[in-house]
Amino acid sequence: MNDVTASETVHEQKGPGTAAHGNTEGQQHPLGIYLWIWALLFVFSTFSYLVDYFQLHGLLRWFLIILFMLVKAGLIVAIFMHMRWERLALKFAILIPPLALLILIGLMAIEGLHTFITRWGAFVR
Amino acid sequence: MAQDASISGQPAAVEGLDGVVADWSGDKQAFPVHWGKAMMWIFLLSDTFIFTCFLTSYMNVRISTTATWPDPSKVFELDIAGHHIPLLLIAIMTMVLITSSGTMALAVNYGYRRDRARTTALMLATAALGASFVSMQAFEWTKLIVHEGVRPWGNPMGAAQFGSAFFMITGFHGLHVSAGVIYLCVIARRVWTGFYDRKGSYATVEVTGLYWHFVDLVWVFIFAFFYLW
Numbered sequence: 001m002n003d004v005t006a007s008e009t010v011h012e013q014k015g016p017g018t019a020a021h022g023n024t025e026g027q028q029h030p031l032g033i034y035l036w037i038w039a040l041l042f043v044f045s046t047f048s049y050l051v052d053y054f055q056l057h058g059l060l061r062w063f064l065i066i067l068f069m070l071v072k073a074g075l076i077v078a079i080f081m082h083m084r085w086e087r088l089a090l091k092f093a094i095l096i097p098p099l100a101l102l103i104l105i106g107l108m109a110i111e112g113l114h115t116f117i118t119r120w121g122a123f124v125r
Numbered sequence: 126m127a128q129d130a131s132i133s134g135q136p137a138a139v140e141g142l143d144g145v146v147a148d149w150s151g152d153k154q155a156f157p158v159h160w161g162k163a164m165m166w167i168f169l170l171s172d173t174f175i176f177t178c179f180l181t182s183y184m185n186v187r188i189s190t191t192a193t194w195p196d197p198s199k200v201f202e203l204d205i206a207g208h209h210i211p212l213l214l215i216a217i218m219t220m221v222l223i224t225s226s227g228t229m230a231l232a233v234n235y236g237y238r239r240d241r242a243r244t245t246a247l248m249l250a251t252a253a254l255g256a257s258f259v260s261m262q263a264f265e266w267t268k269l270i271v272h273e274g275v276r277p278w279g280n281p282m283g284a285a286q287f288g289s290a291f292f293m294i295t296g297f298h299g300l301h302v303s304a305g306v307i308y309l310c311v312i313a314r315r316v317w318t319g320f321y322d323r324k325g326s327y328a329t330v331e332v333t334g335l336y337w338h339f340v341d342l343v344w345v346f347i348f349a350f351f352y353l354w
Contacts, residue, residue: 026159026162026233026237026326026327026328026331027233027237027331028234028237028238029234031231031234034227034230034231034234035227037230038223038226038227038230041223041226041227042220042223045216045219045220045223048348048349048353049212049216049219051353052198052211052212052352052353053211053212055198061353062354065349065353065354066349068349069345069346069348069349072345073342073345073346076226076338076341076342076345077338077342079230080226080229080230080334080338080341081334081335081338081339081342082331086158087138087144087148087156087157087158088140088141088142088144088145088148089144089145089148089149089155089156090156090158090163090166092145093155093156093166093167094166094167094169094170097170098170098173098174098177101173101174101177101181104177104178104181105177105181105184108181108182108184108185109184109185109188111185111189112184112185112186112187112188112189113188113189115185115188115189116188116189116190116191119189119190119191120191123191124191
C-alpha cells in the first residue's frame with residue numbers, strides 16, 4: 001500500500017492531467033476540494049432558483065439558466081466524477097460522442113419550428 | 126502494485142495528444158483505470174444519449190405545439206402559509222440531490238482511505254437522501270395527478286404534451302434514483318462487511334459514485350430545461 005500512497009502524492013504535486021501512472025487503486029484528492037465544489041453547487045443552484053423567483057424573462061433568463069446549468073454540470077463531471085484527473089484518451093472517449101447530440105438537437109429544433117408553422121398555417125390562422 | 130505496468134503491461138505513459146495515440150494504439154489496454162470505471166463511464170455515455178433523446182423530444186413538442194405551454198413556475202408552486210412560492214418543492218429536491226452528491230464524493234474519498242465505518246455511513250446517508258428525493262417526487266406526482274388533473278394525454282392548464290413529457294422525463298429519472306438507492310445499499314453493505322478490504326480495492330465505491338453523480342447531473346439538466354425554461 002505504501003507504493004499507492006507514494007504514487008498518489010506525486011499525482012497531487014503534479015496537479016491536473018497527471019493520472020499518467022494510471023492510478024490503479026483510484027483517485028484520491030484532499031477533502032477540501034469536494035467541500036468547496038459542494039458549496040459552489042449550492043450557490044449556483046440557488047442562483048438558478050432565483051432566476052425563477054425574480055421572474056426574469058427573455059434572453060437574460062435563458063442565458064442565465066444555461067450558464068448556471070453548464071457551470072454545475074462542469075463541476076460535477078470535472079471534480080465529483082474525477083474527469084479532470086483522467087487520461088485524455090478517456091476524456092475524449094466519453095466527452096466527444098455527446099457532441100453528436102448537438103446535431104440531433106439542432107435538427108429537432110428546425111423540425112419543431114416547421115411543424116409549428118404548418119400547424120399554425122393550417123389550424124390556427 | 127502502484128505501477129500500471131502491472132496491469133497494462135506498458136512502460137511509462139505519454140502525456141497529451143501523443144498520449145491519446147499511445148493509449149488507443151493496438152494490442153494494449155486503452156484505459157489504464159479499473160475496468161468497472163471504464164464500463165460505468167461507457168454505460169453513462171449511453172444513458173446520456175437516452176436522456177438527451179427525452180429532453181430533445183420534449184423540446185420538439187414544446188416548440189411545435191400551438192397551444193400555450195403550462196407555466197412550470199405556476200404549476201409547481203407550493204402554498205406556504207398563504208404565500209405562493211414558485212418551484213419550492215423542486216428547489217428542495219435539487220438541494221437534497223446535491224447534498225447526496227456531496228456525501229457520495231466524501232464516501233469515495235473515505236473508501237480509498239480504508240475507513241469502513243465512515244464510508245458505509247456516508248453511502249447510507251446518500252441512499253437516505255436519494256430515498257427522500259423519490260418520496261418528494263411521489264408527492265409531486267400525486268399533487269399533479271390528483272389535484273391538478275394532469276394526465277399524459279392532457280391537462281387543464283394548456284398544451285396536452287406537457288403531461289407526457291413530464292411523466293416520461295421525471296419518471297425515468299426517478300427510476301434511476303430508485304435503482305441508485307438499491308445499488309448504494311448493496312455496495313454499502315459490502316463495504317461494511319469488509320468485502321473490499323479482502324478484495325484489496327475500494328474502486329467499486331468510486332464506480333458507484335460515478336453512477337450517483339450522473340443521476341445528479343441529469344437532474345441539473347431537467348431542472349434547467351423542464352422547470353425553469
